[in-house]
Every structure is written in structure tokens, then in C-alpha cells.
Amino acid sequence: MDQDTRIDLKNFTLEELTEFLAGMGKERFRAGQVMRWMYHRLVDDFDAMSDLSKVLRAELHQRARISRLTPEATEDSRDGTRKYLFRxxxxxxxxxxxxxxxxxxxxxxxxxQVGCAMGCVFCHTGSFGLVRNLTPGEIVNQVCAALADGPVNNIVLMGMGEPLHNLDNVVKALQILYMPQGLDYSPRKVTLSTAGLVPQMQELGKRVRVNLAVSLNATTDEVRNRLMPVNQRYPLQQLMAACRQYPLHAKKRITFEYILIRDVNDSDQDARRLVKLLHGIKAKVNIIPFNEHSASEFRAPTEERISRFQGYLLDHGMVAIRRASKGQDISAACGQLKGKLTVSPPAQESERNSARPDRSQGKGKHL
Structure with a gap:
């Protein structure tokens, strides 16, 4: 099938759409009309835009299109978690x-992103490598598709890929999410998670407002180098300095995600080092016990270690939350459903959707 080469309006901010329509000789207010049809009413057909003239609708058909995403497969957990696979x-x-x-x-x-280049050893998505960046429209369309299943109150950029490795497209997607004519989310409702790309963290804070989460997972460079190769470029001292410089709004904290792995980063010494590492940062720690799976050498921490680790942080005045895992009876961690369907023929979709649980950790961020 030939690829549609018309301009995808989902990649435009309001300003860009205004400029595009001005190039067609149209009034500025038309951009807001089209935006509201796309995002407030989730319309992807110009013919349905009844407050536009037939002439304008015909011209738009010739020059532009409105992309959308429809799930190719879904998995539903007993706890209500739903996983979407989009092609x-x-x-x-x-x-x-x-x-x-x-x-x-x-x-x-x-x-x-499609895949990821960070290579974190606990992340299933990293096994695919980086294929390409997502466009702003592909990022925003995930939200549009999920809205068909009901309201979405909060958005976290914690799925496949490193958001700051796709900084320009991510910033534009955030602008679309925030626009009153777009999806009209408050920046307070959106969180971006990074493995720690220090220069891009500094640029992000200058360009757009968003809650920041940092995938930390270690308290020494030696251990973090092993878990997260990005640490070899931006070690902990640089990462912590960037966190201290990140512009935070009143009452906001940086979230530090800490996957707790037995005999790797779960000791009393790690807890003490973590308190010292985060000193002076308005921080919240999400403790995420590692979920064991056969493809990994790592093991889950004991309940006693989890309690001691969290207790030490709490006793030293830190906000420390144990993250509850959800969707464990489906392929809910990053890359799992993609991995299953990549090796399964389309005719076996019903079999895939009822497959036995896959408890791979994935990124360990959102679940």
C-alpha cells in the first residue's frame, strides 16, 4: 500500500496549524476550530467538521490528513489494567x-520511541534496540485512543523508549497535550521519566513544564554502570547536580524510581547512601520490588529487605512509597506484549490474549 504523503495535522501545535492554514489563505481562527474537532471531539474526518465550509473541507482533504491509532491487540488484567499494542x-x-x-x-x-537505545539490563524494551523516534502525533494519538475507553486523568511518559532521547518531538507532544484547543491537560497531571540524560534534562526544564521522574536504581556508579549503561556517560554526581538545578514548581518533587534487586542494591548501606545522595533535593522515592523472570539473573528482594529499606528512608525524613505492581496476570511491563506478538502469527491473536502470565520486569517504571 502506498504511504499517504499528505501532511498529518496531529503533528502540529496550534501555532503551526495556524501558519499552515494561513498559507492556504484561511483565517487564523480556523486553526482553533480544527484543533477542537481533532482533540475535543476526537474526529479524524474533515467531512464531519460541520462548522467548516465545504470548500475548506475539500481543500484540507487534498493537502492534509488526521492520523489515528487503533489497538491491534489488548490484554486486560483482573485488576483493571489494560495493555494496548498499536501498529x-x-x-x-x-x-x-x-x-x-x-x-x-x-x-x-x-x-x-519504537524500542530504546539505553540498554538497561532489567528492561525488556531494551532487547529490541532503538528503531526510531515517535512523531508528536504518534505520541499524542496514544492518549486519543485510550480516551475511547474512558477518561484519562494522568499521563506518564514511562513506556517504551527514553523520552529525552526524542526531546524535540516529546516537547511538541506535551505542548499539544497542554493546549486548551488540544487535549487541555494541566502540566501537573503529566510526568516524564528519564534514565538520566543530563544535557536534555537541563533543556527540558527550559522549554516546557512537566513533572520529572528519574530512573535511579543504584547508589554507586559501579552498580549503576552495570544496570544502566547511560551512567557511564552521566555518572551519579552529574545526574544529582542536574536534579538540583531542575526547575520545580511549588510543592512539587522529583520522583526517583528505585527497582529493588536482591543482593544488588537492597542493603542497609544502599539505603544510607540513597539518603545522602538525595540530600538537598525535593525528592520522592518510588520503591519497586524486582519481579523475577527466567530470562534474568536478578532476584526479587525479600519482604524483610523491602521493609527495612523503606523504613530507613522514612525514618530519615524522606517520602518513600512502595509501588504496587499491577497487571501481573498480563504482559504489562514495557515490551512484553510487543515481544509476544512479534513472534506469534496474526491468526493466533485469541490464543495470545489468553496466554499464561509473563512476569518480566520491563522498565519497572509504570507498574
């Missing part, structure tokens, strides 16, 4: 996860 226009696939929260609220974890 992109070039045939590549990405994942998103809808996570039920308290009070009938939902958080959506979205991807920013």
Missing part, C-alpha cells in the same frame, strides 16, 4: 498501558 503506519509497534487508580481515576503510560 504504526510503517508496520512498527508500540505499547501503552491504562492503569486504574483510586476513585475511578486512570493513569495512561505512553511510549515515545
Amino acid at each position: 504504526l503506519e510503517d508496520g512498527e509497534t508500540i505499547e501503552s498501558v491504562r492503569i486504574p487508580m483510586d476513585d475511578n481515576r486512570a493513569t495512561l503510560c505512553i511510549s515515545t
